[in-house]
Amino acid sequence: MELNERMKTILAAVVHSYFTTAEPVSSSIIAQKYHLNLSTATIRHEMYLLEKNDYLWQPHISSGRIPTDKGYRFYVDNLMVKNYLQEKEKREIIQIYKKSKEFEEAMKTTSQLLSKLTDNIGVVLAPVIYNNIVKEIQFVPVGNNRILTVIVTDAGLVCQKIVNVSGEINKDRLNYLSNFINSKLAEKDIDITNLNNILLDELEKIISLQERFNYVYNFLEECFNIRYSENKVYLDGRINLMKHPEFKETDKLNYILSLIEEENILATTIRGYLGFRKTKIIIGKESKLKEMQNCSLVTSEYSIKGKSAGAIGILGPTRMDYPRMISITEYISDKLSEILSEL
Amino acid sequence: MELNERMKTILAAVVHSYFTTAEPVSSSIIAQKYHLNLSTATIRHEMYLLEKNDYLWQPHISSGRIPTDKGYRFYVDNLMVKNYLQEKEKREIIQIYKKSKEFEEAMKTTSQLLSKLTDNIGVVLAPVIYNNIVKEIQFVPVGNNRILTVIVTDAGLVCQKIVNVSGEINKDRLNYLSNFINSKLAEKDIDITNLNNILLDELEKIISLQERFNYVYNFLEECFNIRYSENKVYLDGRINLMKHPEFKETDKLNYILSLIEEENILATTIRGYLGFRKTKIIIGKESKLKEMQNCSLVTSEYSIKGKSAGAIGILGPTRMDYPRMISITEYISDKLSEILSEL
DNA sequence: ATTAGCACTCTCCCTATGAGAGTGCTAATA
DNA sequence: TATTAGCACTCTCATAGGGAGAGTGCTAAT
Structure with a gap:
């Protein structure tokens, strides 16, 4: 059923009054506060129709009306007047x-x-860090067996994660790794969600035959399993x-x-x-x-x-x-x- | 007033029963559930005394009793039986x-x-990071005008803070600064709460005459204003x-x-x-x-x-x-x- | 199409009432 | 002397009734 203008006005009035007082809205309240130049009987009749069409409901048979979710939805989509902050x-x-x-x-x-x-x-x-290009990665040794991984995205977001490593940290290797990664990042845009796949593929090309590959692989996998997916x-x-x-x-x-x-x-x-x-x-x-x-x-x-x-x-x-x-x-x-x- | 043994038993029973049921505890409940071999009248009398001494109270004149804060305190300090997890x-x-x-x-x-x-x-x-010795400080440039400061304490806690700096970052200077700080940290134990004072004093000795002193000073001050005091x-x-x-x-x-x-x-x-x-x-x-x-x-x-x-x-x-x-x-x-x- | 009038429904508040729980006190008891 | 049975008393809680008031739906008149 299409609502006529008068029904719309009454619906808006009910929404407004109910918001203001938190009390079910009666026909006489509408007549008094909103000056529609209609008798309560007429308003009552329109409200009756609004209720039949699920825009309003009554807590009990002889009480005033309250907007339904559908009523609020119609109000929000069609009736409300935009408010501007002072x-x-x-x-x-x-x-x-x-x-x-x-x-x-x-x-x-x-x-x-x-x-x-x-x-x-x-x-x-x-911020949800999907679709962010990774600009830079840094590894900072903190303590004995831990490395702080810092990922900086193009939007300037910084994600961090501390990763435990077994065995001692070889600073030269770590530098080599970060230089390698950062050079790749400079070459092409890599989305943070693809970081893992792309980098590990690239790495595989150059160090797959080295004895410590697994070690590095696991380390990076843990680094990139960072909390950009956290809510x-x-x-x-x-x-x-x-x-x-x-x-x-x-x-x-x-x-x-x-x-x-x-x-x-x-x-x-x-x-x-x-x-x-x-x-x-x-x-x-x-x-x-x-x-x-x-x-x-x-x-x-x-x-x-x-x-x-x-x-x-x-x-x-x-x-x-x-x-x-x-x-x-x-x-x-x-x-x-x-x-x-x-x- | 010193509580006698019977009063203590009754108080413990009231605490227990009230915890279990959340209902004011009557003399008959005590008699039934806790088998003290006393009549309700006697229990009632003791409860009356407990109330006079602020260990119990009544929501209204003819209702059962509820422990007061003082009653709970006595129970916790003197009466309760230690519980062991299974x-x-x-x-x-x-x-x-x-x-x-x-x-x-x-x-x-x-x-x-x-x-x-x-x-x-x-x-x-x-963890409240008072009384933690600072083991290491690292500065990591992230993005254009920002530096991530990482402080590692002897307990292995890591505090981080991103500091904005005006102007571009001179990596050599940053390295010099961190080397200087870390050498001082190696020399003697510095508590994290004193970090600011001590380091700035030390710095002053060597670079007070340099033109960019204020700049460095402000930078460090902001770095050390880290959230170890955050709750x-x-x-x-x-x-x-x-x-x-x-x-x-x-x-x-x-x-x-x-x-x-x-x-x-x-x-x-x-x-x-x-x-x-x-x-x-x-x-x-x-x-x-x-x-x-x-x-x-x-x-x-x-x-x-x-x-x-x-x-x-x-x-x-x-x-x-x-x-x-x-x-x-x-x-x-x-x-x-x-x-x-x-x- | 609108509205005045009215019977009807339902809530809310007040009162009354009675059952039940629990007490404090007193006098009897062991 | 300590304990207890007995009892009057107080208060809550649940129930019911009744009246005022608010608000409706419907009908007949405008």
């Missing part, structure tokens, strides 16, 4: 970011900003959940708590949405995760030097101020992109 | 640790083990809170949630207890933190190569199985010490 807010965000000179700090600051500004949970997915996530503002009446019910709180406990699940979810469009909104049961059925997630991708790197987002009850969540998420992801590109 | 459990712990080959992984595994085994929140305070904490099992009836009350849940949200507070608290004895138990209001008033914290220090490094612990409601919490925390801290010493 200049003052923008300045404050920039001010806070000024203190973040390091990568880790920038991640933390971002999740804190998101949670403070939205009263929801701030989520930051650390590092920064979360902030879990306590904000308690501010929302929907999470007074223990089982609902339980769901979302188990979601933010398993950071991997959240990370994988967000990663699954990467690459389609900058901003993505997932409302309640639209997510396949049962833990997310009472929540919405607004994510926005950030980039480093123009190359999509990761995503930030906010997680809260489906009853949220979508326009504002979106504008905050988008603005902060832009600023984060700038900062990470400069680092 | 060999099977020990083997399982060792088995799980076998997979942890890296530092970060060991930290995470530890917090997970703690929370899984105790149904409470597992806490791991990463890195690993938490796991927040969701376990929901299993405990005491946290059904929203405001109590609120308190503890805000505690685990502010990881720094928790870290600082635990750090404050370091260095006195291996295992430390903080019960409810014994902590100055109002957020901890409904919780107990059991911590146990771990070491690296015999040198105290950090602490692990569990955080849960004051109503907890203290003997078991202690034995688990202590056993895991021992295992963690072994693993970190080998890494």
Whole structure:
């Protein structure tokens, strides 16, 4: 069924009122607050139709109405009015970011900003290092039998890993190895995900007959098995959940708590949405995760030097101020992109 | 007032019963379950005295009794029977640790083990790098204007920091600097907290007149302002809170949630207890933190190569199985010490 | 097409009530 | 003197009833 203009207006009013008060919305509330010049009976009739079409639902037969996930989806796609951050807010965000000179700090600051500004949970997915060209590799002996491997990508990301080696470290060999690798890296662009295969192939050509090949081979394999595939996530503002009446019910709180406990699940979810469009909104049961059925997630991708790197987002009850969540998420992801590109 | 033997027995019974059922303990429950060969009236009288002396309290006038913080403290100090982990459990712990080959992984595994085994929140305070002798410093240029500083301590801990420098990097100078520093480090033991002062003093002697002194000085200062003072904490099992009836009350849940949200507070608290004895138990209001008033914290220090490094612990409601919490925390801290010493 | 009017439903809050659990006190008992 | 049986008392908890109020769906009138 196609919604007529009046139904759209009423749906938007219900979404707005419910967001504001967290109470089911009655026809008289709509009539009073939103000045539609309609009687409550008429509004009631439209709401009845909206309910028949799954845009609204009632907790019980004689109560006001609450938007369904479908109702929120229609609102987000067709009805909501874009929100713009005030200049003052923008300045404050920039001010806070000024203190973040390091990568880790920038991640933390971002999740804190998101949670403070939205009263929801701030989520930051650390850069996913797929599709990054490797620029340089360094081996640093640390201690007796350990080597710190440092991989630098063209986007300026630095991955590190400490590898244990059996036997003592021959510095000349290590230098030879790193010179060899770096010369190969200079010759052609090698994606970090292919690093292992390509380099080991190249190595095989020149040292396959040497007695210590296996040793080097294993060492490099371990070096490259680095954590670029790890789903590092920064979360902030879990306590904000308690501010929302929907999470007074223990089982609902339980769901979302188990979601933010398993950071991997959240990370994988967000990663699954990467690459389609900058901003993505997932409302309640639209997510396949049962833990997310009472929540919405607004994510926005950030980039480093123009190359999509990761995503930030906010997680809260489906009853949220979508326009504002979106504008905050988008603005902060832009600023984060700038900062990470400069680092 | 000195507690007589019977009062001690009854107090221990109350603690045990309340831990088991989470219900206020009545005189008849004690008589039935703990076979003291006393009438309920007698037990009632003793409980009355225990209450007068602040070892027990009643939620309301005609209800059973609950231990106070003081009651728990007396139980922990004087009454409880040490618990020993079963060999099977020990083997399982060792088995799980076998997979942890890296530092970060060991930290995470530890917090997970703690929370899984105790149904409470597992806490791991990463090694605090005070009192560590610096063995070696390396500078690795990464990208154009950045240098990765690697500090290796005698305990084998590796701290890293990326420092931005203005202008291009002169590799010879960098080599000279690192050689100079490492020779000083070889000469005498320098504690990581003194690194800055001592080295800068030494440097001053030889290059104070050189034109780029300030530049080097600032660079080093930033390098050494490394995160050994950071309170890195690993938490796991927040969701376990929901299993405990005491946290059904929203405001109590609120308190503890805000505690685990502010990881720094928790870290600082635990750090404050370091260095006195291996295992430390903080019960409810014994902590100055109002957020901890409904919780107990059991911590146990771990070491690296015999040198105290950090602490692990569990955080849960004051109503907890203290003997078991202690034995688990202590056993895991021992295992963690072994693993970190080998890494 | 819209709306006034109304019967109907459901929640919420208040009260009352009674059962049950558990206590403190007192007087009897070993 | 220490212990205990007995009992009055207090408080919680579950249940039920009832009335006010909010909000609906439907119908008939405009």
